[in-house]
Amino acid sequence: MRHVFFEGAKVRVLEEPYLGAIRLERRSESFFVLSVPLGAPEKAAELFLQGRQSARAAAPCVLGHPVPEMDRESPRAFCREALEAHIRSRLPELMERTRVHSCTWTLECPAGVWGTCVRETGMIRLNKALCWMPPEVVDECILHELNHFEEPTHAPVFWQRMTELMPSWAFQEGILRTRREGVRHVFPV
Secondary structure, X not given: OEEEEEOOEEEEEOOOOOOOOOEEEEEEOOEEEEEOOOOOOOOHHHHHHHHHHHHHHOOXXXXXXXXXXXXXXXXXXXXXXXXXXXXXXXXXXXXXXXXOOOOEEEOOOOOOOOEEEEOOOOEEEEOXXXXXXXXXXXXXXXXXXXXXXXXXXXXXXXHHHHHHHOOOHHHHHHHHHHHHOOOOOOOOO
């Protein structure tokens, strides 16, 4: 059994077979259990925790850039345009990396989900809140959904392929998971 420390608390790293995404569970006020899936990079636990710590320290920004001063209605349009531009610029390279030949995308995604893949129509749906994430996290989310064209489930082969496509996927996934778990102060919306 291996332990690491996170924000002054002891974190036990499970070393038993685990399928699924990396996750951090609070067991008590000062004890957490970090579960790392099979096939994750050896440093996945440390990268995940560093991601949480850096996420907590992040200032409000859009794709890694500070939000400029603007009136109340403008930020929504600004954020959406910035995210759309990032996706348009990155999608061709990410599709080539995953060997996906055609794909459409939309920023209409169910609440509480970062992305979905609709294999039948060749579409990925992404959450608009990705605009508050660093660009690498958005890329990981896109790669994750594109990877579903090859492997529809989160089987070990899926995570192995994610490691081949993006060795730092666990770190990026950790930032997404932190935000989804309701830590609203991580990236203010």
